[in-house]
Amino acid sequence: MASGRQINQRRVFLRRALFASSAGVTGLVWPSLLLAAGRVQLHGLRTSVDGEITRLVFDLDGPVEHALFTLSNPDRVVIDMRGVRFTGELPQAELSGSPLRGLRHAVRNDNDFRVVLDLARPANPRSFLLRPTDDARHRLVIDLQQEGAVASAAPASPASQTRSSEPARNPDVIVAIDAGHGGRDPGAIGPAGTFEKDIVLSIARRLERLVAAEPGMQPLMIRTGDYFLPLRERIERARAGHADVFVSIHADAAPNASASGSSVFILSERGASSEAARFLARRENEADSRLGLVTSDKDDVLTSVLLDLSQTGTLESSNTLADSLIGELHRVGKVRSPRVERAGFAVLRSPDVPSVLVEAAFISNPQEERKLRTTRFQESLAEALLGGLRQYFANHAPPNTLLAERRNGNGGTQHVIRRGETLSGIASQYQLSVNQLRRHNGLRGDVIRVGQVLEIPGRGS
Incomplete structure (x- = not known):
């Protein structure tokens, strides 16, 4: 299994490749x-x-x-x-x-x-x-x-791609918070007439406030009001904002009104992990078609190739994030499945952003519908999601973020290699010898590559 550092390196490469693939398009x-x-x-x-x-x-x-x-x-x-x-x-x-x-x-x-x-x-x-x-x-x-x-997803010219290095990393990790449904798409409707779109937006806003107050984290709200967003647009907004994780919040229905508990899903390309997962994914994915959205079934060729190469790393990170969230959701109430569920949710198909879908509870269950309407449960759920995010980023914070620096107990940091940099130049930047840098990172020579992550030892290491 790939390490968190290797997965972060893959995501840096993928983001650069996806961005460069559209260069020159006006x-x-x-x-x-x-x-x-x-x-x-x-x-x-x-x-x-x-x-x-x-x-x-x-x-x-x-x-x-x-x-x-x-x-x-x-x-x-x-x-x-x-x-x-x-x-x-x-x-x-x-x-x-x-x-x-x-x-x-x-x-x-x-x-x-x-x-x-x-x-x-x-x-x-x-x-x-x-x-x-x-x-x-x-x-x-x-x-x-x-x-x-937000950080623009618009393509740059080939010349600017060559002249400029990758922009400086935001010191905060960016958490994309997606409230499902919206506008003419109410989502599931509870027995008492509660709309899923209203409940999940309220939970998302509570999570936004908690993330904004958390040192080293920054929220990115995908939907801020009662309006419709296509599933692909949700992914694009997260990627345009350089999100480090994507959390989609739902409160769906099931054919069985007694179904209860929360669940956390990640993307599966090989079939759903359960019949319930298959039902929920089909229901969510039909949201666009119910409102008449026209989509193309032909993805960009390069994006498809990069997706095949990198999806494994992104799914590993998604699975780790989902595990962390499940561990915290146990503190709030019943968790329907103690393991991470998998299904083909369209909103989780970002190739380079670890993505999860959280089913807060079943709005089709009268008892859970009442619970979902309460401030206490909504706040408890938001706090549990924040706890899961803390646990995930404790070991998977991207390089050059405050949380990554906090993770290095020796006071060190991490450095992502940019175009034109040399090992001696990096050593000089951090007031180290080249030998110190080689030894700390297990390097045998001076060859480094763009996107590679170096651990920078703290003073006295």
């Missing part, structure tokens, strides 16, 4: 869809702001092919919709606190409809499509994430 074109006969009618535009995300929703009467790209000097986002017609004016969407300061639109090539978003400052755009539901048409959704709000 425009984004989404997969084609089969258009219905005739042109698609655009009916209107709705806009909203949630924290650092500005969302634009185009209401359409059919599916649409679209392209999305950015321009600079001045900063703009351009959306081209093929075969779309529109008569009238779109509302001017200048929103307080948003990078959007206006928009323009025009017919292009006698067939396409172009919308130009004028920005007050740079933003990273993403898009997804929603199929019709009972009370909504086809929708094209554009999210603008302000640059600098």
Whole structure:
């Protein structure tokens, strides 16, 4: 089994490789869809702001092919919709606190409809499509994430990749906290009408406050309000924020109303560990399709290859994190399974972030539904999750974080090799001899590689 240090090295390599794989891409074109006969009618535009995300929703009467790209000097986002017609004016969407300061639109090539978003400052755009539901048409959704709000997932140019070294590591470990469901997706509904989406958001906010108060930890909330997020978008937000772990919180239902207790799941590609795990995974994964989300079943080739190479290390870390959480959940109440469960949850498919899904209790059980509604249980659960995180990071904190330095009892630290560094230069940086550095790390020569982690001995070692 790989050590925590080896797994951390794999994740550093994977993040760098995934980031570099998209270098040089300046425009984004989404997969084609089969258009219905005739042109698609655009009916209107709705806009909203949630924290650092500005969302634009185009209401359409059919599916649409679209392209999305950015321009600079001045900063703009351009959306081209093929075969779309529109008569009238779109509302001017200048929103307080948003990078959007206006928009323009025009017919292009006698067939396409172009919308130009004028920005007050740079933003990273993403898009997804929603199929019709009972009370909504086809929708094209554009999210603008302000640059600098979290560590950007936008690709850099090849030149900047060569010139600059990897950015300095955040001294805090970053805990992505994902409250399941939201918006038009209420999740499971208890016998008394309790919505899962409301309960898990309350628990997530309590965990956020505890993590924020914990020295060496920093929370990253994936969902901060009552709105819908696709499963893939949850993963992308965690990766864009350079999360070190991803904890998804749920309170699901079971066919048997007497089912009770908490459980912790990690990803399985080889089938579920139990029938209950299979049922829960199927229910959660259907959340996107129930709301009409269009997704592609073709992953990026390089991402798929890297996933195959690295998933073992990430799953080992996920399993260790899940074990730590189960140990603490025993303090809160019944744990349905004393072992880590495995199932194919789509929200756990991040290739480089250890990810777990916590079922706090079964909202379909009347007794557990009442418990889930109480402040006392929600707070106890958040405290148990924090305890599990503490236990995990005690031995698996990433290099160059405060928790990693605290782990080294001799007062030493860790150093991740960056491009252009030499062993003698690192020794000089820490006021050591090259021989000291070699001996402490069991090195036989001066050959080091980018991404390698060196233990730096404390004074007097």
